[in-house]
Amino acid sequence: MATSRLEINFIRLLSRCESIALEKRGETEWRLEKYVGALEDMLVGLKRSSSKPAPEVLTDYSRKVDFLKGLLEAEKLSSPTEKAVANELLAPGRTPTIANEKTPVSKTVHVQRKARFTGEMKNELMGAGPSKAGSAERLDLRKRRGLLLDERQSVAELDAVLQQHHLLQEKLAEDMLNLARNLKNNSLAAQGIIRQDNQTLNHSVRQADANFEKLKTEADRLEQHAKKSVNWFLWLMLILVCFIFISTILFIRLFPRLR
Structure with missing residues (x-):
């Protein structure tokens, strides 16, 4: 299927957004937000177009746009832990946006943001900057301990969510295997019944031919x-x-x- 003009423009803008996401935060953040908004409008137009791409291509486009939106929402969070959790739940694209990419840029961005958020979490836990003496130091220590407990709790909750998703995926895979096994057994049983019916039918046909020959002889x-x-x-x-x-x-x- 030929690529439409709208899809070409969408791919160019998507590649530009991924390149901006690879850069450091700064003046480019507001441009990325505007570009992602334009990507959403173009994606809606692609889905309604008469020459729209294949369903799997549209699914990958939607996945990449949702990933960019998730990055922007994660950057707006205040806590590094919340940012790390939000980034962990994002799903990057599976295929390169342009032909000369060896690895999808969205995956690189995902790994890059994960490393940065992890570093921010470590810096926050270690309490960067000089501390004041006396009560200020104790207060700062309490804040650190409380923050550490919150971080551990958040990590534990994230691990629990991931474990639950993992168990759910295993259960789903097991159910699919059982379904496939049942379908195979039903198919074999149906084949046996059909084979038996064919044998019975062939026997009936042979018997009918023999009776016809006898009837012809008697006639x-x-x-x-x-x-x-x-x-x-x-x-x-x-x-x-x-x-x-x-x-x-x-x-x-x-x-x-x-x-």
Whole structure:
């Protein structure tokens, strides 16, 4: 299928957004937000276009746009932990946007942001910057401990969510295997029934052919018997007529006075 002009522009803008996402934060963040908004409008136009791409291509486009939107939303969060959790839940694109990419840029951006958010979490936990003496130091220590507990709790919750998703995926895979196994058993059973029905049908056809041959033979014999019976009846009638004729002649010769 030929690539439409709208799709070409969409791919160019998508590649530009991914390149901006690879750069450091700064003046480019506001441009990325504007570009992602334009990408959403172009994606809607692609889905409604008469020359729209294949469904799997549209799915990958939507995945990449949602990933960029998720990056922007993650950057707006205040806590590094929240940013790390939001980034972990994002799903980057699976295929390169342009032909000369060896690895999808969205995956590189995902790994890059993950490393940065992890570094921010470590810096926050270690408490960067000098601390004041006395009560200020104790207060700062309490804040650190509370933050550390919150971080551990968030990490534990994230691990629990990931574990739950992992278990759900395993259960889904097991259900799919069971379904495939049941379908295979049902298919084999159906094949056995069909094979048995075919054997029964072939036997019935052979039996019908044999009965037809027997019926044909009996019909021929009956026809021959009927022909023989008719022939004997004709000869009998002919002999009887001849006998009556001869008897009449003899009767006339023997008793002429009766004329």
